[in-house]
Amino acid sequence: MTTLAELRVTIVGLGLMGGSLAMALRPHVASLVAVDLEPATVAHATDIVERATTNLAEGLASAHLVILATPARAILATLAELPRLRPDGCLVMDLGSTKLAVTEAMDRLPPAFAAIGGHPMCGKERAGLAAAEAGLFQERTFVLCRTARTSEVVERAALAIVAAIGSRPLFLGPQEHDEIVAVVSHLPYLVAALLVKRAAESAGDETNTWAVSASGFRDAARLAGSDPAVMLDILLTNRQPILDQLDGLERSAAAFRALLERDDEAALRAWLDARQQEYRAYRQALDNAEAPGQG
Amino acid sequence: MTTLAELRVTIVGLGLMGGSLAMALRPHVASLVAVDLEPATVAHATDIVERATTNLAEGLASAHLVILATPARAILATLAELPRLRPDGCLVMDLGSTKLAVTEAMDRLPPAFAAIGGHPMCGKERAGLAAAEAGLFQERTFVLCRTARTSEVVERAALAIVAAIGSRPLFLGPQEHDEIVAVVSHLPYLVAALLVKRAAESAGDETNTWAVSASGFRDAARLAGSDPAVMLDILLTNRQPILDQLDGLERSAAAFRALLERDDEAALRAWLDARQQEYRAYRQALDNAEAPGQG
Numbered sequence: 001m002t003t004l005a006e007l008r009v010t011i012v013g014l015g016l017m018g019g020s021l022a023m024a025l026r027p028h029v030a031s032l033v034a035v036d037l038e039p040a041t042v043a044h045a046t047d048i049v050e051r052a053t054t055n056l057a058e059g060l061a062s063a064h065l066v067i068l069a070t071p072a073r074a075i076l077a078t079l080a081e082l083p084r085l086r087p088d089g090c091l092v093m094d095l096g097s098t099k100l101a102v103t104e105a106m107d108r109l110p111p112a113f114a115a116i117g118g119h120p121m122c123g124k125e126r127a128g129l130a131a132a133e134a135g136l137f138q139e140r141t142f143v144l145c146r147t148a149r150t151s152e153v154v155e156r157a158a159l160a161i162v163a164a165i166g167s168r169p170l171f172l173g174p175q176e177h178d179e180i181v182a183v184v185s186h187l188p189y190l191v192a193a194l195l196v197k198r199a200a201e202s203a204g205d206e207t208n209t210w211a212v213s214a215s216g217f218r219d220a221a222r223l224a225g226s227d228p229a230v231m232l233d234i235l236l237t238n239r240q241p242i243l244d245q246l247d248g249l250e251r252s253a254a255a256f257r258a259l260l261e262r263d264d265e266a267a268l269r270a271w272l273d274a275r276q277q278e279y280r281a282y283r284q285a286l287d288n289a290e291a292p293g294q295g
Numbered sequence: 296m297t298t299l300a301e302l303r304v305t306i307v308g309l310g311l312m313g314g315s316l317a318m319a320l321r322p323h324v325a326s327l328v329a330v331d332l333e334p335a336t337v338a339h340a341t342d343i344v345e346r347a348t349t350n351l352a353e354g355l356a357s358a359h360l361v362i363l364a365t366p367a368r369a370i371l372a373t374l375a376e377l378p379r380l381r382p383d384g385c386l387v388m389d390l391g392s393t394k395l396a397v398t399e400a401m402d403r404l405p406p407a408f409a410a411i412g413g414h415p416m417c418g419k420e421r422a423g424l425a426a427a428e429a430g431l432f433q434e435r436t437f438v439l440c441r442t443a444r445t446s447e448v449v450e451r452a453a454l455a456i457v458a459a460i461g462s463r464p465l466f467l468g469p470q471e472h473d474e475i476v477a478v479v480s481h482l483p484y485l486v487a488a489l490l491v492k493r494a495a496e497s498a499g500d501e502t503n504t505w506a507v508s509a510s511g512f513r514d515a516a517r518l519a520g521s522d523p524a525v526m527l528d529i530l531l532t533n534r535q536p537i538l539d540q541l542d543g544l545e546r547s548a549a550a551f552r553a554l555l556e557r558d559d560e561a562a563l564r565a566w567l568d569a570r571q572q573e574y575r576a577y578r579q580a581l582d583n584a585e586a587p588g589q590g
Binding site: 121122123140141143168170172176177179180181183184185187188189190191192193194195196197198199200201202205206207208209210211212213214216217218219220221222223224225226227228231232235236239242243245246248249250252253254256257260261263265268269271272273274275276278279280281282283285286289 | 416417418435436438463465467471472474475476478479480482483484485486487488489490491492493494495496497500501502503504505506507508509511512513514515516517518519520521522523526527530531534537538540541543544545547548549551552555556558560563564566567568569570571573574575576577578580581584
């Protein structure tokens with residue numbers, strides 16, 4: 001195949017990401033098939049793909065390009081099955097939230113395959129096909145990770161897809177990607193989850209607690225609503241970078257606590273000023289780039 | 296005075312809160328004077344109050360009701376000066392972020408004063424008069440804390456003000472208030488500040504870090520932009536409840552870390568599910584109430 005318009009694409013996993021990609025991609029490709037384990041999801045998919053099936057072998061049979069859009073460990077399981085299901089090989093990309101384990105599995109594919117890792121930096125509080133929308137990727141960063149199996153053909157196909165759905169490509173090494181998302185995505189999830197745990201445990205009279213909570217809490221807590229299935233695979237495939245970020249957070253929290261315990265006004269003031277400066281530098285960087293995506 | 300329309304009001308502190316209150320309150324009161332230490336702020340206040348001054352004694356001279364809208368420790372300082380500045384007494388309320396220290400200081404006012412604590416549950420990332428707006432308090436919870444000096448007259452005046460600016464009054468004990476805001480406001484600030492510190496420290500190539508960050512990080516980090524002057528007074532006047540919340544957070548983080556370190560998939564899944572349930576219960580409570588305020 002040479003152009004997107006000639007490409008037969010199969011998307012595996014019709015959740016928020018796979019469903020949104022199907023909607024965004026359909027006008028641009030020759031044909032679009034979806035595979036999902038849930039019969040109910042497959043039944044709802046007829047509007048957005050030409051054919052949907054719960055049968056992985058059947059769904060993959062004639063695809064030029066297979067896009068894996070499940071949680072990370074299911075991507076690893078599918079990659080392990082690909083050589084048996086498609087002995088002739090095909091193009092492969094994924095949308096997984098972590099990249100090192102996935103790209104290492106892609107490295108191990110037989111030479112008949114050409115594969116590239118992907119991670120669109122967008123998302124939503126709600127999961128599943130019902131939350132999917134074609135515009136999800138517009139103006140978002142789409143990380144691409146080359147593997148030992150990345151050919152010019154699969155890289156060009158991935159870039160064409162990124163362009164077609166309105167995202168901006170960013171090539172990163174898988175390790176660098178995983179370390180960055182540990183701090184800008186996984187740690188924020190964890191602190192949001194810890195915040196709702198604190199609030200739930202502390203709520204003497206819950207009615208008063210929630211009446212007093214304002215949009216500061218609402219925004220700080222939002223990521224705690226993330227899909228547990230997706231988060232579990234993230235934790236288990238990005239364990240060390242997340243543990244490293246937790247270490248750093250705990251060290252900083254302990255240092256702050258020491259200042260507060262000894263009422264060190266000058267040091268507390270310097271601490272608060274430094275955080276505001278860091279926040280402003282971040283917002284400035286955002287403003288210099290474009291609007292950020294969700295997730 | 297009997298009604299709001301007959302009340303001469305002086306607001307001390309024309310920042311985001313005091314400035315917004317001045318805008319919201321002006322149509323409803325007999326006269327409105329503002330006191331601010333900053334000559335530049337006083338110069339900009341002529342549009343929104345009848346008279347603005349940097350001189351506290353002059354600003355308080357003829358007020359029926361004095362509303363203290365500075366950071367918490369400046370409120371304490373003004374309360375200490377009130378008996379000298381207004382030996383005849385007056386009505387007093389405040390908008391401070393913490394309530395125990397303020398209401399204890401109100402308890403100690405001479406009997407010529409009638410005083411009630413207040414805390415509107417709203418805010419903004421940006422501080423200062425430039426960010427003020429009359430609609431800030433609309434549909435927000437406005438906490439009121441009775442003191443040993445709360446008379447029926449000052450309570451009625453406070454309730455009339457809360458109604459005039461479109462807020463919903465909620466009476467809480469000052470200790471209960473401070474414990475609730477420690478978990479729904481001060482701890483969320485601290486974790487946001489710790490997140491931007493982590494991101495700033497971890498940003499190898501900052502351009503990549505910010506390109507990869509999405510709205511999850513943006514929302515999680517937003518409170519880190521809070522005004523350091525306000526936050527410092529919050530920390531120093533709500534020290535123990537904040538330390539208690541930090542304790543709880545650290546304990547929960549350590550328990551989570553143990554699950555991740557030993558790859559305990561079943562326990563991690565249960566942990567993630569529990570956090571999503573807590574988040575959903577919170578959002579349900581919000582939906583059952585009205586839209587939350589900011590801050």
